[in-house]
Amino acid sequence: GAGVSQSPSNKVTEKGKDVELRCDPISGHTALYWYRQRLGQGLEFLIYFQGNSAPDKSGLPSDRFSAERTGESVSTLTIQRTQQEDSAVYLCASSLFSRGFYEQYFGPGTRLTVT
């Protein structure tokens, strides 16, 4: 079936504007993750959803960042009042279940550039 898809693939925005990034997980995957990858750095965990449980928001860097997911479908990551340090590739991944040994399948990412 189809893999994880993300949109847009690239986003350039002015400092101070809000942006919304979208992730479509693999159908049937109950867990969904958002990561941030800054240039030359590893993946930084942001937030995790598991079914209808409360999300794990422990990785969100500030209250300007928020994410939503309806059931086991699409998720949106919103960054308000963007700053230049928010420039990064934002990756979404989904997995069948939330236990640690289930493989995560990654989307192509959204490259965000804040000017």
Added chain:
Amino acid sequence: AQSVSQHNHHVILSEAASLELGCNYSYGGTVNLFWYVQYPGQHLQLLLKYFSGDPLVKGIKGFEAEFIKSKFSFNLRKPSVQWSDTAEYFCAVTPNNNNDMRFGAGTRLTVKP
């Protein structure tokens, strides 16, 4: 703090050379270990994974990794690299009781033809 360390930022090899990429982690307890690869212009994809059992894990494309619990290491190896192995390689660790996956900073491998 829990962390995953990849010692090599950029490795350059000639074709047919042997490869070993280091990965160390600082979690205690039972862990699950992964190597992901990102080829140029492509998604991150799983190369291999270790949950339990034989500490020598074989993955796709001739890669293997060895889990050495006493050293908290999970190094990636390949006896003879090819130009097509040029990519970025990420080590990742999750504790067995949750899904908090932590990634290393990645190692960029360049294989010269």
